[in-house]
Amino acid sequence: xxxxxxxxxxxxxxxxxxxxxxxxxxxxxxxxxxxxxxxxxxxxxxxxxxxxxxxxxxxxxxxxxxxxxxxxxxxxxxxxxxxxxxxxxxxxxxxxxxxxxxxxxxxxxxxxxxxxxxxxxxxxxxxxxxxxxxxxxxxxxxxxxxxxxxxxxxxxxxxxxxxxxxxxxxxxxxxxxxxxxxxxxxxxxxxxxxxxxxxxxxxxxxxxxxxxxxxxxxxxxxxxxxxxxxxxxxxxxxxxxxxxxxxxxxxxxxxxxxxxxxxxxxxxxxxxxxxxxxxxxxxxxxxxxxxxxxxxxxxxxxxxxxxxxxxxxxxxxxxxxxxxxxxxxxxxxxxxxxxxxxxxxxxxxxxxxxxxxxxxxxx
Ligand SMILES: *Cc1c(COP(=O)(O)O)cnc(C)c1O
Numbered sequence: 001x002x003x004x005x006x007x008x009x010x011x012x013x014x015x016x017x018x019x020x021x022x023x024x025x026x027x028x029x030x031x032x033x034x035x036x037x038x039x040x041x042x043x044x045x046x047x048x049x050x051x052x053x054x055x056x057x058x059x060x061x062x063x064x065x066x067x068x069x070x071x072x073x074x075x076x077x078x079x080x081x082x083x084x085x086x087x088x089x090x091x092x093x094x095x096x097x098x099x100x101x102x103x104x105x106x107x108x109x110x111x112x113x114x115x116x117x118x119x120x121x122x123x124x125x126x127x128x129x130x131x132x133x134x135x136x137x138x139x140x141x142x143x144x145x146x147x148x149x150x151x152x153x154x155x156x157x158x159x160x161x162x163x164x165x166x167x168x169x170x171x172x173x174x175x176x177x178x179x180x181x182x183x184x185x186x187x188x189x190x191x192x193x194x195x196x197x198x199x200x201x202x203x204x205x206x207x208x209x210x211x212x213x214x215x216x217x218x219x220x221x222x223x224x225x226x227x228x229x230x231x232x233x234x235x236x237x238x239x240x241x242x243x244x245x246x247x248x249x250x251x252x253x254x255x256x257x258x259x260x261x262x263x264x265x266x267x268x269x270x271x272x273x274x275x276x277x278x279x280x281x282x283x284x285x286x287x288x289x290x291x292x293x294x295x296x297x298x299x300x301x302x303x304x305x306x307x308x309x310x311x312x313x314x315x316x317x318x319x320x321x322x323x324x325x326x327x328x329x330x331x332x333x334x335x336x337x338x339x340x341x342x343x344x345x346x347x348x349x350x351x352x353x354x355x356x357x358x359x360x361x362x363x
Pocket of ligand 1: 077105151153177
């Protein structure tokens with residue numbers, strides 16, 4: 001007997017659209033026209049070549065990526081990008097990587113970047129406990145800034161930019177936990193990247209969208225696998241790419257197109273998040289959100305109950321009604337409901353109703 005799926009609020013790897021999983025299951029033994037599984041065919045095959053091309057086309061269409069940007073599928077997760085970006089862009093130059101430290105992930109990106117070159121953290125939200133993003137006025141770039149790096153959505157704290165920072169240098173953005181959740185204005189970016197396992201597919205592939213002049217900055221002394229220039233020249237096929245992960249990303253991007261694209265996703269995401277935040281705000285302080293109101297994430301809703309005992313009970317009771325993986329990150333504690341694109345509204349409604357009920361019992 002097949003086990004029943006629960007509503008999975010995991011921060012990552014995270015929920016995927018059921019139609020995507022079904023299609024992958026259907027095609028797993030035999031990819032149409034192939035006589036073998038996607039797991040068994042060469043990355044140099046015509047069939048995989050088509051999958052790669054279609055995935056790129058979908059990404060270009062969804063994110064509205066201009067022609068002068070390359071789309072790459074790389075390995076090593078977002079963390080490898082933390083080091084690879086400065087390795088290619090500021091190492092061996094007298095430029096600085098300017099960073100906004102708005103939470104755990106951007107803080108880590110800055111500290112990894114320091115292994116490669118000059119880094120200036122031009123705004124740090126640490127003392128306030130990472131509850132907000134800086135306003136444009138608070139961002140003071142250094143004169144030697146090559147780029148401004150920021151994390152669009154801090155997955156752990158649940159705080160998100162309403163729009164990108166407005167500055168005069170190209171942006172580099174870690175969009176790992178919000179890629180494909182809303183439209184982006186790619187022209188402001190030197191690079192936008194995301195590991196797949198939050199909102200775009202399985203763990204094992206990182207989507208990197210990079211403007212051509214950034215791609216061309218790679219030093220010739222870099223090992224090939226760390227050089228954007230060499231990776232782009234070979235269309236992500238310098239070595240064997242994560243073929244299965246790219247295939248799943250193809251299915252996810254197809255699904256997104258069927259949903260009406262990113263405008264439509266954004267609307268749905270904002271509405272889903274509002275269901276939870278409205279319940280929280282109506283709870284007379286029983287539930288508290290980690291971040292400041294204007295920076296609340298519509299992807300990761302980070303909140304807590306009045307005590308750690310109640311947090312524990314909340315998660316236990318929720319699991320009994322099939323609402324799973326709601327524990328907050330160990331650095332923030334409390335609860336975190338990750339409600340990515342693939343989390344159905346129905347799951348969010350159930351969680352909201354559970355929250356109302358729980359508050360009534362324990363307030
Ligand atoms: C999950 C996450 C990462 C880490 O990704 P890995 O693929 O595990 O390296 C980095 N940044 C953000 C915003 C994330 O959500």
